[in-house]
Amino acid sequence: MNRIGAGEIDGLIRAMALDTGAWLKRTGRGDPLIIGIHTGGLWVAERMRRELAIDSPVGELNITFYRDDFSRIGMHPRVAPSHLPLAVDDRHLILVDDVLNTGRTIRAAMNEIFDWGRPASICLAVLIERGGRELPVQADVVGRRLDLHPDQHVKLLGPEPLALEIKKSE
Amino acid sequence: MTAHDTQLDQHGRLKHFLTVEGLSRELLLEILDHAESFAGVGDRAVKKVPLLRGKTIVNLFFEPSTRTRTTFELAAKRLSADVLNLNSSTSSTSKGESLQDMLHTLQAMHCDMFIIRHGNSGAAHFIASRVSPDVRVINAGDGRHAHPTQAVLDMFTIRRHKPDFPGLRVAIVGDVAHSRVARSEIHALRALGVADIRVVGPKTLIPAGIESMGVTVYNELESGIRDADVIVMLRLQKERMRSALLPGAKEYFNSFGLTNARLRAARKDVIVMHPGPINRGVEIDSEVADGTRSVILQQVGHGISVRMAIMALIMGSLAPGRETG
Amino acid sequence: MRLSINGGRVFCPASGQDLVADVHVAEGRVAAIGPAPAGFRPDQQISAAGKLVLPGIVDLCARLREPGAEHKATIASECAAAAAAGITTLCCPPDTDPVVDTPAVLELINQRAAAAGKTQVLVLGALTQGLQGEVLAEMQTLKAAGCRGVSDAGRAVGNSEVLRRAMEYAAGCGLTVFIQPDDPQLRNGGAMHEGATSTRLGLPPIPASAETVAVARALLLAEEAGARLHLGRISAAGSVSQIRAARERGVAVSADTGICHLHLTDTDVDGYQSLCHLAPPLRGAADRDALVEAVATGIIDAVCSDHQPHDADAKAAPFSLTEPGASTIDLLLPLLLKLVQEGKLPLARAIAVATTAPARILGLDQGRLERNGPADLIIVDPDAEFVVTAALLKSAGLNNPFLGRRLRGRVLATILQGRLIFQQ
Numbered sequence: 022m023n024r025i026g027a028g029e030i031d032g033l034i035r036a037m038a039l040d041t042g043a044w045l046k047r048t049g050r051g052d053p054l055i056i057g058i059h060t061g062g063l064w065v066a067e068r069m070r071r072e073l074a075i076d077s078p079v080g081e082l083n084i085t086f087y088r089d090d091f092s093r094i095g096m097h098p099r100v101a102p103s104h105l106p107l108a109v110d111d112r113h114l115i116l117v118d119d120v121l122n123t124g125r126t127i128r129a130a131m132n133e134i135f136d137w138g139r140p141a142s143i144c145l146a147v148l149i150e151r152g153g154r155e156l157p158v159q160a161d162v163v164g165r166r167l168d169l170h171p172d173q174h175v176k177l178l179g180p181e182p183l184a185l186e187i188k189k190s191e
Numbered sequence: 192m193t194a195h196d197t198q199l200d201q202h203g204r205l206k207h208f209l210t211v212e213g214l215s216r217e218l219l220l221e222i223l224d225h226a227e228s229f230a231g232v233g234d235r236a237v238k239k240v241p242l243l244r245g246k247t248i249v250n251l252f253f254e255p256s257t258r259t260r261t262t263f264e265l266a267a268k269r270l271s272a273d274v275l276n277l278n279s280s281t282s283s284t285s286k287g288e289s290l291q292d293m294l295h296t297l298q299a300m301h302c303d304m305f306i307i308r309h310g311n312s313g314a315a316h317f318i319a320s321r322v323s324p325d326v327r328v329i330n331a332g333d334g335r336h337a338h339p340t341q342a343v344l345d346m347f348t349i350r351r352h353k354p355d356f357p358g359l360r361v362a363i364v365g366d367v368a369h370s371r372v373a374r375s376e377i378h379a380l381r382a383l384g385v386a387d388i389r390v391v392g393p394k395t396l397i398p399a400g401i402e403s404m405g406v407t408v409y410n411e412l413e414s415g416i417r418d419a420d421v422i423v424m425l426r427l428q429k430e431r432m433r434s435a436l437l438p439g440a441k442e443y444f445n446s447f448g449l450t451n452a453r454l455r456a457a458r459k460d461v462i463v464m465h466p467g468p469i470n471r472g473v474e475i476d477s478e479v480a481d482g483t484r485s486v487i488l489q490q491v492g493h494g495i496s497v498r499m500a501i502m503a504l505i506m507g508s509l510a511p512g513r514e515t516g
Numbered sequence: 517m518r519l520s521i522n523g524g525r526v527f528c529p530a531s532g533q534d535l536v537a538d539v540h541v542a543e544g545r546v547a548a549i550g551p552a553p554a555g556f557r558p559d560q561q562i563s564a565a566g567k568l569v570l571p572g573i574v575d576l577c578a579r580l581r582e583p584g585a586e587h588k589a590t591i592a593s594e595c596a597a598a599a600a601a602g603i604t605t606l607c608c609p610p611d612t613d614p615v616v617d618t619p620a621v622l623e624l625i626n627q628r629a630a631a632a633g634k635t636q637v638l639v640l641g642a643l644t645q646g647l648q649g650e651v652l653a654e655m656q657t658l659k660a661a662g663c664r665g666v667s668d669a670g671r672a673v674g675n676s677e678v679l680r681r682a683m684e685y686a687a688g689c690g691l692t693v694f695i696q697p698d699d700p701q702l703r704n705g706g707a708m709h710e711g712a713t714s715t716r717l718g719l720p721p722i723p724a725s726a727e728t729v730a731v732a733r734a735l736l737l738a739e740e741a742g743a744r745l746h747l748g749r750i751s752a753a754g755s756v757s758q759i760r761a762a763r764e765r766g767v768a769v770s771a772d773t774g775i776c777h778l779h780l781t782d783t784d785v786d787g788y789q790s791l792c793h794l795a796p797p798l799r800g801a802a803d804r805d806a807l808v809e810a811v812a813t814g815i816i817d818a819v820c821s822d823h824q825p826h827d828a829d830a831k832a833a834p835f836s837l838t839e840p841g842a843s844t845i846d847l848l849l850p851l852l853l854k855l856v857q858e859g860k861l862p863l864a865r866a867i868a869v870a871t872t873a874p875a876r877i878l879g880l881d882q883g884r885l886e887r888n889g890p891a892d893l894i895i896v897d898p899d900a901e902f903v904v905t906a907a908l909l910k911s912a913g914l915n916n917p918f919l920g921r922r923l924r925g926r927v928l929a930t931i932l933q934g935r936l937i938f939q940q
Binding site for chain 2: 710711712713714715716717718719720721723786787788829832833834835836837
């Protein structure tokens with residue numbers, strides 16, 4: 022299998038929304054703020070917000086300035102700025118990304134969130150979880166687990182329609 | 192090797208920032224885009240991003256300047272770098288040590304970046320061609336030659352108000368002969384495709400052969416700013432005011448000072464800029480400087496994000512190579 | 517010492533000779549060109565087959581830096597470099613430290629040059645005491661001690677009345693006045709020629725009038741004072757036209773230009789190239805072309821090296837803070853030949869401007885290769901190609917703007933007064 026189509030993804034996201042709702046209820050976390058990581062996480066977050074009927078707009082996190090590979094790669098081109106519409110202090114956050122792999126993106130995202138303020142909690146929801154963790158990071162909500170070879174690369178295409186592509190890395 | 196050759200590495204990436212001359216439109220726009228990303232950092236609780244953490248940046252200012260030096264310092268600190276300030280009264284060149292020798296001493300301290308402002312044209316290029324391969328240099332103003340970061344922040348400001356560069360009419364007014372800002376502005380505007388650039392001033396303050404830089408010369412204010420979209424006012428230094436070059440500030444203001452009445456010659460939506468500090472009543476009237484068309488205060492704010500973008504970009508050129516795709 | 521130089525192409529613009537012949541030297545003079553005189557037995561024979569045999573070069577202006585600036589160069593180092601460059605006689609200006617305004621300094625230079633035993637050194641005396649432009653120098657005394665003329669060495673006399681009187685006095689002593697025309701107030705602390713390049717680089721400009729106004733003053737005052745005037749290191753087209761007009765009026769004026777100004781222009785300064793920081797500055801292409809034409813037509817009589825060796829620190833600073841001047845003595849001949857190779861000058865003219873003309877200006881018998889004339893001559897391979905590198909330069913000054921360039925023409929041997937002072 023190397024492609025997951027729009028219909029199936031929508032189904033996964035609906036399931037994620039349900040699981041997130043349940044998680045929040047179980048842990049007593051109300052009035053959450055949803056934050057998506059550019060670019061794929063943002064597309065998923067928008068859909069989850071609609072499913073969860075959250076009023077406040079989706080926060081946009083661009084973790085480029087918090088990456089750990091600046092000295093290896095330098096500046097990335099065309100960086101859209103991070104934008105959090107509301108203060109994060111004492112709020113329960115839902116952090117959304119498309120793919121969880123090494124865990125470095127989430128590490129950077131959490132560092133950036135804490136430079137904006139001090140949230141009460143963070144719930145991590147990812148569309149695809151694959152192995153290959155290099156840091157102790159785990160998702161609270163997962164759309165689908167994929168068991169991939171290290172030189173396989175998964176990418177979310179969008180914003181409309183969404184599609185997941187699995188390719189061999191160059 | 193010209194200044195604009197020294198500043199690019201073998202991959203064509205910016206490794207120093209010495210002059211706007213020779214930069215492509217794409218690279219300039221990339222810097223402006225990066226600056227937009229940095230613009231929000233000042234709104235955060237922690238006004239920092241960790242990009243340059245652990246790096247040491249040295250402000251080497253041989254000409255006094257509180258405004259520019261402070262902006263660079265703030266920009267460096269917002270990138271989480273450590274900053275060292277050396278100004279001319281504390282530096283040893285005032286005791287006769289040559290620039291070259293001072294450079295050797297500083298290099299032994301393993302600093303990552305020098306930001307240099309010096310009274311002689313070519314000083315930044317001189318330093319950049321002599322530092323070790325890992326060290327980065329930014330020109331904060333060298334003699335009359337260039338003030339590239341000012342030009343970029345002015346382009347950033349213009350883009351926020353009038354993004355269609357090729358269609359713009361831009362007038363640069365004042366002591367063009369002695370202005371490094373003017374020269375850098377001209378290069379930046381040309382690179383971004385502005386076709387109608389005017390330099391306006393008394394004949395004694397317009398340098399020889401400037402038409403070859405792609406501008407039209409006007410020795411009269413009203414015709415120079417007619418239908419202009421952007422007016423950049425230059426500061427007239429005190430020593431020029433009563434000298435072999437000009438009879439005095441009063442006559443200068445009467446002929447070239449920007450007042451609301453004279454501003455009517457420009458477009459209704461003209462923006463008025465000034466690199467600062469302004470001489471009220473000499474090159475510009477308070478009513479204009481504080482008026483609705485003035486974007487002078489915005490320029491100051493933009494200076495930090497633009498300098499953050501430039502510092503991050505050139506420090507990032509130390510990276511061995513960018514991933515493709 | 518008797519010498520025979522065999523089979524070379526003997527080329528002498530002064531006498532109009534151009535033939536393949538042997539040259540025989542005895543007692544410091546040319547004994548014969550062609551067959552050897554009866555009973556002539558040479559102590560040494562040098563083959564010059566396929567090479568040029570020319571009069572030794574007379575360099576009108578070269579600085580030796582001694583006394584006063586020995587960290588840059590010395591009489592010994594520069595005379596050795598001159599000899600290797602085919603220069604048999606050179607003339608140095610009086611701006612040593614101390615200035616050549618007393619016989620004592622002149623004698624010091626003469627002694628050092630004699631000790632070096634290479635190129636013959638002539639000295640110009642100061643026009644005013646200390647080159648301060650206020651009080652006349654003891655020109656009669658300097659002449660008696662051996663000065664070939666008097667000069668302002670480029671330090672303009674501020675007061676025109678002083679200049680006029682100095683010229684009058686020099687004329688009375690029978691001395692030519694050597695002026696390097698410069699108006700310091702118009703020059704106004706500038707670093708390079710005023711034009712599109714100075715504007716783009718933001719370097720303080722030197723207008724052409726900084727030279728042309730000084731040329732006008734010197735010509736008019738020399739005319740009125742009845743003095744012989746030599747204008748040194750002309751750089752601007754506007755100076756050339758004035759010299760032509762003055763000569764047509766009958767003013768006794770000669771002129772030279774530095775070899776760099778026949779090749780380089782203000783655009784060579786681009787990139788803040790301090791090796792191209794010269795005084796007078798390199799001017800525009802139109803000026804350079806006017807200079808080349810003036811050399812070709814004879815309005816500019818002579819070409820000199822304007823050799824100014826510097827230590828490395830003098831050129832290692834932002835442009836305006838570097839000292840002006842290029843080290844050129846090693847390349848005077850190949851750079852003259854380059855103008856011939858480019859079709860800008862005939863060979864006869866290129867050689868004449870560095871031999872006959874400067875000799876005439878200095879009142880010397882040298883600069884010619886003729887029977888019974890002085891045996892100052894050089895053997896040159898005009899086709900030998902080389903790349904200019906620091907290792908190749910014999911001068912102590914490595915501040916040569918032609919580093920890295922490919923040139924043709926090498927000196928194989930230099931003979932001064934019948935004595936071999938250099939051989940490859």
